[in-house]
Amino acid sequence: MEPAKVFFNSNLLFLRKRKKYSQQQLAELLGYTRAKYTAMENGHTENPPLADLVKISDFFHIPLDYLLRHDLGRLSEFDLRKMETGAKEYINGKNLRVLSITVNAENKENxxxxxxxxxxxxxxxxxxxxxxxxxxxxxxxxxxxxxxxxxxxxxxxxxxxxxxxxxxxxxxxxxxxxxxxxxxxxxxxxxxxxxxxxxxxxxxxxxxxxxxxxxxxxxxxxxxxxxxxxxxxxxxxTDKLPEPETDLQEIKMLIRNMQHQLQSNLAYRNK
Missing domain, CATH: 2.10.109.10 (Umud Fragment, subunit A)
Structure with missing residues (x-):
């Protein structure tokens, strides 16, 4: 049985560049030394501690399974955005986005x-x-x-x-x-x-x-x-009142008047 392919270090590089962080900036945001972070991104840390994996998963709002087992670079920006907003609720294959909501004091949706x-x-x-x-x-x-x-x-x-x-x-x-x-x-x-x-x-x-x-x-x-x-x-x-419907008879009268006007204009030109 072939060993499972792990994308952790390549995903870490992809996510950092997607957010436009330098290695130093991301290391500081995660609370790591530059050397520790660089080792993880370059794949030199063979078995990163579970606590570090969870921290990075939470930081980027990417489910841990996707961070480790899926090539994130192959996903569309749309899917990445949905995954970030849904995190644990992201449903593979259905691509359903989880909505952010607010609730009132009674815990009912606003x-x-x-x-x-x-x-x-x-x-x-x-x-x-x-x-x-x-x-x-x-x-x-x-x-x-x-x-x-x-x-x-x-x-x-x-x-x-x-x-x-x-x-x-x-x-x-x-x-x-x-x-x-x-x-x-x-x-x-x-x-x-x-x-x-x-x-x-x-x-x-x-x-x-x-x-x-x-x-x-x-x-x-x-x-x-x-x-x-x-x-x-x-x-x-809306605060706009609907306009009253034009009476059908009035429409017929307007059409007749237009026809009569056109006929008069044509007769005048032919004189």
């Missing part, structure tokens, strides 16, 4: 509201307990108790008839494969791309098809690796 001024920083702060703790929190009646909810502001007219400036209450989607085609969702994108409110369909090629309710906007696709979170629409609130 509903956070992401105001416009905090919107641009949500993608970077959504896993940061301090960022989440600073968000406004509240409760709403008549929401199912088996989900996690947040409220997001929307902008623009791409989702009309849902008005510009509406606040969308949405339920966290743990497994994206459960989404039905054209499900209304808030999609949190990586980096500076902010988040969007669209009809979402998970396609066979692993991309997300994003459609607007307003047909004037063309559909587009987003790579799954560019997505951090998906929240399914539950309800929305």
């Amino acid at each position: 509903m956070e509201y992401v105001p416009v001024k905090a919107k641009a920083g949500y993608a970077a702060g959504c896993t940061d307990p301090e960022y989440l703790a600073a968000l406004p929190k509240f409760t709403l009646p008549n929401l199912p108790k088996d989900g996690t909810y947040r409220m997001f502001p929307t902008t623009g007219d791409s989702m009309l008839p849902i008005p510009d400036g509406s606040d969308v209450v949405a339920r966290y989607v743990q497994d994206w494969k459960t989404l039905k085609p054209d499900t209304l969702c808030i999609v949190i994108l990586k980096g500076e791309q902010d988040f969007v409110f669209k009809q979402v369909t998970l396609q066979k090629d692993g991309t997300l098809l994003m459609r607007s309710l307003n047909s004037n906007y063309r559909p587009y696709t987003v790579a799954v690796n560019d997505v951090l979170e998906i929240w399914q629409y539950a309800k929305h609130q």
Whole structure:
């Protein structure tokens, strides 16, 4: 039986470079001498103490099994981010991200509201307990108790008839494969791309098809690796009153007047 392949030292090098630490900086952060750390990274420490392995696992938020037995350099940045935020709850093969939440004094989940001024920083702060703790929190009646909810502001007219400036209450989607085609969702994108409110369909090629309710906007696709979170629409609130529907007879009259005006213009030109 071949000995199990261990990736500890190569993973240590990979994680250090990914975080842009020098060997000296990381050694100090871990409480090691430079010589001790360098020996581990270079593979000169044949059997690192279990306490050191656990410390490094906790420091990088990487499960110990993955730190030792998996080549982390082969994982996508998306999978690494999910592993870091999920740590022990990371589920191999299902790639499910574990959500950071806050709770009230009764140990019940809060509903956070992401105001416009905090919107641009949500993608970077959504896993940061301090960022989440600073968000406004509240409760709403008549929401199912088996989900996690947040409220997001929307902008623009791409989702009309849902008005510009509406606040969308949405339920966290743990497994994206459960989404039905054209499900209304808030999609949190990586980096500076902010988040969007669209009809979402998970396609066979692993991309997300994003459609607007307003047909004037063309559909587009987003790579799954560019997505951090998906929240399914539950309800929305707005301070804008709906415009009254135009009477059908009035529409017919407007069309007739336009036709009459066009005919008059043509007759005038032909004189």
